[in-house]
Amino acid sequence: MLFGFPPEIYLMQIVFGLALGAIYVLLASGLSIIFGLLDVINFAHGTFYMLGAYAVYVAVSLTGNFWIGLVCAVLIVALFGALTEWTLLKRLYKEEPFYPLLLTFGMAVAIPDAMKFIFGLIGKVVEYPSGLVGAIMAGPILLPKYRLFIIVLTAFVMILLWLFLKKSDLGMIIRAATRDSLMVQVLGVNVSRIWTVGFSIGVGLAALGGAVAAPMVSAVPDMGVEMTVECFVVVVIGGLGSLGGAILGGLIIGQVVSFVSLFAGDYSNVAIFFAMAVILLIRPRGLFGEAGRL
Amino acid sequence: MGKNNSIKTVWIALLIFLFLPFILSAPLATEMLIYSLFALGFNILLGQTGVISFGHAAYFGLGAYFAGIALRYFGSSVWTSLLASIVVGGVAAVLIGALSIKKKGVYFAMISLAFAQMFYFLALSALKKWTGGEDGLKFIPILKLDFPFHVDLASPYPLYFFVYFIVALSIFAIWRILESPFGRLLQAIRENEERTEACGFDTTMAKFISLVFSGIFSGLAGGLLTVYLGYVPVTTLFWMTSGTVVMMTILGGMHSFIGPVVGASLFLLLQDEISYLTDRWEMYVGAMFMALVLLFPEGIVGTIKDKIETKRKRVQESQWVGDVS
Numbered sequence: 033m034l035f036g037f038p039p040e041i042y043l044m045q046i047v048f049g050l051a052l053g054a055i056y057v058l059l060a061s062g063l064s065i066i067f068g069l070l071d072v073i074n075f076a077h078g079t080f081y082m083l084g085a086y087a088v089y090v091a092v093s094l095t096g097n098f099w100i101g102l103v104c105a106v107l108i109v110a111l112f113g114a115l116t117e118w119t120l121l122k123r124l125y126k127e128e129p130f131y132p133l134l135l136t137f138g139m140a141v142a143i144p145d146a147m148k149f150i151f152g153l154i155g156k157v158v159e160y161p162s163g164l165v166g167a168i169m170a171g172p173i174l175l176p177k178y179r180l181f182i183i184v185l186t187a188f189v190m191i192l193l194w195l196f197l198k199k200s201d202l203g204m205i206i207r208a209a210t211r212d213s214l215m216v217q218v219l220g221v222n223v224s225r226i227w228t229v230g231f232s233i234g235v236g237l238a239a240l241g242g243a244v245a246a247p248m249v250s251a252v253p254d255m256g257v258e259m260t261v262e263c264f265v266v267v268v269i270g271g272l273g274s275l276g277g278a279i280l281g282g283l284i285i286g287q288v289v290s291f292v293s294l295f296a297g298d299y300s301n302v303a304i305f306f307a308m309a310v311i312l313l314i315r316p317r318g319l320f321g322e323a324g325r326l
Numbered sequence: 327m328g329k330n331n332s333i334k335t336v337w338i339a340l341l342i343f344l345f346l347p348f349i350l351s352a353p354l355a356t357e358m359l360i361y362s363l364f365a366l367g368f369n370i371l372l373g374q375t376g377v378i379s380f381g382h383a384a385y386f387g388l389g390a391y392f393a394g395i396a397l398r399y400f401g402s403s404v405w406t407s408l409l410a411s412i413v414v415g416g417v418a419a420v421l422i423g424a425l426s427i428k429k430k431g432v433y434f435a436m437i438s439l440a441f442a443q444m445f446y447f448l449a450l451s452a453l454k455k456w457t458g459g460e461d462g463l464k465f466i467p468i469l470k471l472d473f474p475f476h477v478d479l480a481s482p483y484p485l486y487f488f489v490y491f492i493v494a495l496s497i498f499a500i501w502r503i504l505e506s507p508f509g510r511l512l513q514a515i516r517e518n519e520e521r522t523e524a525c526g527f528d529t530t531m532a533k534f535i536s537l538v539f540s541g542i543f544s545g546l547a548g549g550l551l552t553v554y555l556g557y558v559p560v561t562t563l564f565w566m567t568s569g570t571v572v573m574m575t576i577l578g579g580m581h582s583f584i585g586p587v588v589g590a591s592l593f594l595l596l597q598d599e600i601s602y603l604t605d606r607w608e609m610y611v612g613a614m615f616m617a618l619v620l621l622f623p624e625g626i627v628g629t630i631k632d633k634i635e636t637k638r639k640r641v642q643e644s645q646w647v648g649d650v651s
Contacts, residue, residue, distance in 0.1 A: 067432075071432065072432070073432045073433070073435060073436050075380075120616070120620065123620060124619070124620070127623060128376075129431055129432060130378045130431055130432060130435065131619055131623060133378070133432055133435060134572070134576065134615075134619045135616055135619050135620065137380070137569060137572070137615075138612045138613070138615040138616035138619060139612065139616065140569075140612075141566075141569060141608050141611065141612030141615065142608065142609050142610075142611075142612025142613045142615075142616065143612070144608075145606055145607075145608035145609035145612065146606075146609045148606070148609075149606055149609060257565060258443075261439060261440055261443045261565070264436045264437070264439060264440050265440050267436075268436070268437060268440065272433065298451045298452045298454075299451075299452050301447035301450070301451060301452075302444055302447045302448055302451075302452050305440055305441065305443065305444035305447075306444075308437075308440055309425060309441075312425045312426065312437070313425065316428070316429075
């Protein structure tokens with residue numbers, strides 16, 4: 033026994049925290065990419081997460097296959113994101129820096145309510161994919177297969193994203209545009225299109241987070257807002273605009289939530305904000321943040 | 327912001343508010359006054375200093391809760407409880423500001439929202455023994471004033487004019503702050519922070535003080551809400567409250583002094599009307615807000631002001647052409 037719980041509980045709690053953290057990692061890296069490229073804090077990030085969950089619900093009930101549903105959900109929501117950037121957000125970059133933020137906030141108010149209108153208030157249940165039901169026994173501890181899958185999938189996606197940004201031509205242009213979009217424009221790249229691509233990648237990551245979370249939490253219209261705020265906490269801790277920061281921040285917050293809910297359930301919602309306050313006190317730019325940028 | 331115009335519009339607004347409870351209804355008009363004060367307090371930071379906060383529910387809600395706690399648990403008078411809401415609004419702004427005001431604009435918006443959610447969750451679950459959790463803080467005794475003379479705050483019209491008195495005083499106080507050299511400094515920061523700093527001003531400190539003033543008036547508005555409602559709903563701390571005050575201010579026009587008052591009043595009037603027709607208020611208001619940001623980012627008062635100005639210019643030009651010919 034360790035602090036009133038058998039040691040196996042801690043191992044399980046770590047795995048649960050990792051799975052939760054993995055979803056934070058997906059969302060926060062999307063938020064970071066969007067901020068890095070567009071200087072926009074996407075207040076509708078959780079809304080896209082929610083849309084991802086609904087998209088996977090719709091796609092699974094149409095096709096009957098979770099994996100096809102997952103891919104469709106991400107593609108559809110990413111496309112929707114590209115469309116909003118292209119038609120709406122783009123008009124606001126010339127205005128004061130917080131106008132794009134206001135627009136995404138309007139989306140975060142309107143879209144969940146529209147989803148209530150379309151799908152009703154009651155959550156939509158998404159079945160676990162057939163191969164991932166149940167749990168694996170690892171010695172004395174029980175590890176749910178689906179949560180392990182989320183951890184593996186996220187690691188895989190993050191490696192892909194890293195390879196894409198570091199090794200591909202488009203990734204190089206995105207990184208360059210994050211540094212200095214004017215210079216990239218001068219070199220003959222259509223930066224406006226890069227912004228659309230970057231925004232839809234960020235939105236797609238949020239949608240992927242929502243789609244993989246859907247079987248665990250079921251899709252509800254109001255699931256997005258809290259996620260948006262939790263993502264903000266993650267990027268403040270990790271350092272906004274840094275992919276490594278989003279990953280580390282997400283994993284930290286996952287563990288914090290997991291362990292605080294074990295010891296003091298009432299404080300599990302509050303603990304992450306204390307963590308954020310501590311980071312702001314001792315390292316204001318976040319763990320991996322660049323000095324002077326923010 | 328026209329110097330002489332702004333105080334004139336304040337007088338006009340107060341004159342209209344004198345008759346508003348008889349035209350609409352006393353409760354709706356009271357709510358308009360309270361949210362007008364909230365939006366004006368918020369706009370000290372947004373419109374005047376150019377810093378956007380998405381966490382003003384923290385100051386508003388804490389003001390409401392502390393007024394409620396003072397009234398319910400300590401049996402204090404209405405005046406003391408309003409003082410409590412002012413103090414807690416200011417103190418919360420000091421704490422949040424100390425951690426975050428140095429941050430660049432959009433980053434501050436993000437952190438402020440996170441801190442506001444922290445207070446929401448504290449009231450919702452961690453401290454529900456004192457705050458009443460999801461149900462809000464109830465069982466606040468029936469309120470009346472004994473000083474300086476007796477006012478029964480349980481009936482709508484005396485309550486309205488009590489709120490009117492406090493809000494009017496606060497509006498003049500805010501106007502005075504913004505017309506002072508310090509207010510000018512805030513506007514300089516809004517226009518160009520680097521240059522203001524280069525002129526030797528401590529812009530971080532100025533933004534910090536602006537946030538504290540903003541927190542104080544938002545807290546007072548929260549305290550007034552408690553006096554008006556007779557209980558504290560937990561939604562006062564919810565993110566949507568922060569969003570509502572942003573929408574109100576942008577709707578009215580953040581770059582004019584009276585804009586937030588117009589915005590808050592119109593917003594509540596619309597909410598009142600649309601809620602009769604449909605449950606989907608948030609869908610409509612969100613969509614309208616997006617259209618507003620895209621098409622009329624200066625809000626109602628700002629757009630009207632622009633129209634008048636272009637007309638005046640055109641008239642002057644035509645006169646000038648007439649003189650020449």
